[in-house]
Amino acid sequence: MALSGVPFMAACACGSTKAMRRLLPLLLLLLAGCAPAGEQRQGGIVSLNPCSDQLLLALVPAGRIAAISHYSQQAGATSVPLDVARGLRSTGGTAEEVIALAPRLVVATSYTPPATRAAFAKAGLRVLYLDSPTTIAASKAQVAELAHAIGAEARGAAINARIDHAVAGARWSGAAVPALLYISGDLANGAGTLLHEMMQVAGFRNAAADYGLAMTGSLPVEIILTDPPAVILSPDRGGRTAALRRRLLERTDADTREVTFPRELVNCGGPTIPAALARLAAVRRQVAP
Structure with missing residues (x-):
């Protein structure tokens, strides 16, 4: 490995404090560029359900999403365009995968197994458990709930306004x-x-x-x-x-x-x-x- 044509080990062995100070910013940039992709995405939102995948992408930029569910990358299960879904990281939904991402928020379902819930709690993760709405009103409430949890209230309100407009137009x-x-x-x-x-x-x-x-x-x-x-x-x-x-x-x-x-x-x-x-x-x- 070399920096600006100078062998890394030779640069470190030069013994010059001034030279090391000049090299330090370059070394930090180099190390940041070599960090694993998963580490770069730490702190985002992890979704474990294809429906919350879709809703998240409607509420926030893709850059805020650390991972989506693997279901959204399957043609028969996704409600997200496949090219969009396959451009994002996915997980199999295991507690180990999710905890390793150190997300700011996990969006899971009310059907999440107790053992997985316990693992999330032990890891100190913030988790929002969403159920499967069976009415239009319940679905709108879920949109508002997730939007509030991620600071996207305006976008959530816009989605719900479109739903109201669609109901009126279809009635x-x-x-x-x-x-x-x-x-x-x-x-x-x-x-x-x-x-x-x-x-x-x-x-x-x-x-x-x-x-x-x-x-x-x-x-x-x-x-x-x-x-x-x-x-x-x-x-x-x-x-x-x-x-x-x-x-x-x-x-x-x-x-x-x-x-x-x-x-x-x-x-x-x-x-x-x-x-x-x-x-x-x-x-x-x-x-x-």
């Missing part, structure tokens, strides 16, 4: 149309969810609730054949399960319309709500009156 006052929203395969969105409320706002009746499905669960085509919905929203119209469902419904002469509902719109609330409501409202206008 349908006519008769509700029975619809099913499949998340993937035969996994459907049931009653008591954020998507359930958004469907209602946009003028749909969640047929999964009519079939007795609460929250999210499997809804095989055999169950819906006797009383098919008017609309099926699905992210994977080309999938095998969707193709089988389509063929069976056609044999019953069911007047069921199938439309695409992008996978990235079903994962999270917060910043996703305006886009999800806009898509639901567009579909509802297609099947009017």
Whole structure:
């Protein structure tokens, strides 16, 4: 290693106090440049959930985020553009990884295991545990809570204003149309969810609730054949399960319309709500009156 063409060891052996004083700033800059990337990111925010990943990126510059969840770097789980997510550091969510980053704040979920919570507490980390909101109001409250925790209240208020605007623009006052929203395969969105409320706002009746499905669960085509919905929203119209469902419904002469509902719109609330409501409202206008 050399500094300005002078061998490092030779420079240190020169014995000149004045020379060492001149070299010291250069040495400090060199050592800082050689520091591991993880150490450079210490003190930021670590997120352990793809939904908080998305919300964080909407609230703060990427430079404030020390790490996101590994889920956001997977095409089927992310609500963040993959090129953005893959440009950030990620963790597997283990306590050891997170503690090593020495973050100023960890954004975790209410499902975090007790052992991991205990490890965070022992390490003296500041942790915000977020649940999965099941209503638009709860999602807005979560946006405000995280925004306050990271000093981004103005951006949080702007996100919530966009949500309010989207709700007003999507609201349908006519008769509700029975619809099913499949998340993937035969996994459907049931009653008591954020998507359930958004469907209602946009003028749909969640047929999964009519079939007795609460929250999210499997809804095989055999169950819906006797009383098919008017609309099926699905992210994977080309999938095998969707193709089988389509063929069976056609044999019953069911007047069921199938439309695409992008996978990235079903994962999270917060910043996703305006886009999800806009898509639901567009579909509802297609099947009017």
